[in-house]
Amino acid sequence: MGEVVVITSGKGGVGKTTTTANIGTGLAALGKRVVLIDTDIGLRNLDVVMGLENRIVYDLVDVTQGHCRLKQALIKDKRFDGLFLLPAAQTKDKTAVTAEDMKKLCCTLKEEFDFVLVDCPAGIEQGFKNAIAGAEKALIVTTPEVSAVRDADRIIGLLEANNLPGPKLIINRIRPDMVKRGDMMNIEDMIDILAIDLIGVVPEDEYIVVSTNKGEPAVLDMDSRAGQAYRNIAKRLTGAEVPLINLDYEEGIVNKLKRLLGFKG
Amino acid sequence: MEPVILKGNREGVVVHLDCNLDFNELCARIEAKIKAADTFLGNKTEVIINSGSVAFNFGQAQQLRDLLDSLGLGIKKFIPEVNNQEEVLKDIPVPQVVIDDTRFLAQGPALIIRKNLRSGQSIFHDGTIIILGDVNPGAEVIATGHILVIGNLRGIAHAGAKGDTRAVVFASRLQPTQLRIANFITRAPDEEVLVPLEPEIARIKDEMVVIEKYMQK
Structure with missing residues (x-):
């Protein structure tokens, strides 16, 4: 019996879909059987980020409306045998699915998979309600911006009201150099406001843009720092104790040379 | 009289x-x-x-x-x-119609669309669809007859949707996410593909979807 985890944020553009794709792929790389559900009906992206867009024949709406069997709509990942995607419909809207449908769907899927990751749309309307309906756990993604943190706080309140307590926080796109200069909110500030457990911190990484465009999750790139952070989050989800990555080692080639030449401690 | x-x-x-x-x-x-x-x-x-x-x-x-x-x-x-x-x-001698080329035996009345189809837009028509514009990724065009796109076809096209294997898909730039004719489905290769520089036509040949240059030299 697996668990259903919803990845949500309230605010758009903070990296829910990227996080879902990377954590899902990371869990599959650890040998888990994982299914990703895109609930952003009408604005689907997860299939693109996973590089599976051209394989879509049936989608979430087809399943809930009984146009096809669940097995027919699940798209097997190109890299891992244990990873599947249930894409959202693009030509419908959020009202095409009800919270009740999602509950049933999640129940069926968790029988077969170790992890059911639900990628939630931005906002707190029908799409959000659908996404959290079948979830047992929640991961909140936020960026170190006041607006994102404000929305995350609102989401945490809504999750509590919907009997989904104990969400975990993922801080995305943090820039240690800016935090150090005091130009960006630091991790402690955010945890102080949100008062929930931290499950991972993902540094800003240009490679994410490249990997998203290519449809290959960064988690598989051993050189990507964001990828490393996502690998750690995946391990923590399986129950392993992994320390937070050291955010301080970021330095350019110039600095590295300076240090090697002894100009800088 | x-x-x-x-x-x-x-x-x-x-x-x-x-x-x-x-x-x-x-x-x-x-x-x-x-x-x-x-x-x-x-x-x-x-x-x-x-x-x-x-x-x-x-x-x-x-x-x-x-x-x-x-x-x-x-x-x-x-x-x-x-x-x-x-x-x-x-x-005037009646021209002899040569019926070895069934490409443009249109079925049903044609629907002509003069705009770009964007992500999430879906067109269904019982007959042939002619689009003077682009079909972007995430958009879908479904016709029971042929689909002719005078523009870029980057989304999903389904010709002969009720099972007509004679249906074809034509596009000035044929680079669909997915191409369906009757009950056959093909998808774009995962590797990077070159953008076609000339019109191409897709149809069923020997139980397979084949894509050919439209202008035969």
């Missing part, structure tokens, strides 16, 4: 003919009538031939022209008009 009646009206002299008569008999009667009315009709008068509900064919009309010409008259017009069709068809 008199088979040939001459009458004048604002347009000129009208020759009313009874077409129940044999055509040659009619010609003889016309000749007799006009000769009798020699003084009534001036020289070189152009008359109107009214044959009631029957239209003369091209040959008959020519014969009448010759007859009146020999009597020093002309013909202004025929009412009803001369039926030229069969004569035209006789003169």
Whole structure:
């Protein structure tokens, strides 16, 4: 019996879909059987980020409306045998699915998979309600911006009201150099406001843009720092104790040379 | 009723003919009538031939022209008009339609769309769809007949959606996310593919979707 985890944020553009794709792929790389559900009906992206867009024949709406069997709509990942995607419909809207449908769907899927990751749309309307309906756990993604943190706080309140307590926080796109200069909110500030457990911190990484465009999750790139952070989050989800990555080692080639030449401690 | 009646009206002299008569008999009667009315009709008068509900064919009309010409008259017009069709068809050889190319046997009425289809937009039509514009990724075009895109086809196209394997998908730039014809589905390769530089056409050949250059050199 697996668990259903919803990845949500309230605010758009903070990296829910990227996080879902990377954590899902990371869990599959650890040998888990994982299914990703895109609930952003009408604005689907997860299939693109996973590089599976051209394989879509049936989608979430087809399943809930009984146009096809669940097995027919699940798209097997190109890299891992244990990873599947249930894409959202693009030509419908959020009202095409009800919270009740999602509950049933999640129940069926968790029988077969170790992890059911639900990628939630931005906002707190029908799409959000659908996404959290079948979830047992929640991961909140936020960026170190006041607006994102404000929305995350609102989401945490809504999750509590919907009997989904104990969400975990993922801080995305943090820039240690800016935090150090005091130009960006630091991790402690955010945890102080949100008062929930931290499950991972993902540094800003240009490679994410490249990997998203290519449809290959960064988690598989051993050189990507964001990828490393996502690998750690995946391990923590399986129950392993992994320390937070050291955010301080970021330095350019110039600095590295300076240090090697002894100009800088 | 008199088979040939001459009458004048604002347009000129009208020759009313009874077409129940044999055509040659009619010609003889016309000749007799006009000769009798020699003084009534001036020289070189152009008359109107009214044959009631029957239209003369091209040959008959020519014969009448010759007859009146020999009597020093002309013909202004025929009412009803001369039926030229069969004569035209006789003169021009009917082109032999070669049916080894079923590409454009359109099924049903065509739907013409003059705009770009964007992500999330979906078009269904029972017949052929012609799009003068682009079909972007995330958009879908479903037709029971052919799909012709005068533009970039980057989304999903499903031709012959009710199972017609003769249906084709044509696009100026054919680079769909997914291509379906009848019950066959193909998808774009995962590797980077070159953008096609010329129109291509996709159809079913030997139980497979094949894509060919449209212009054969």
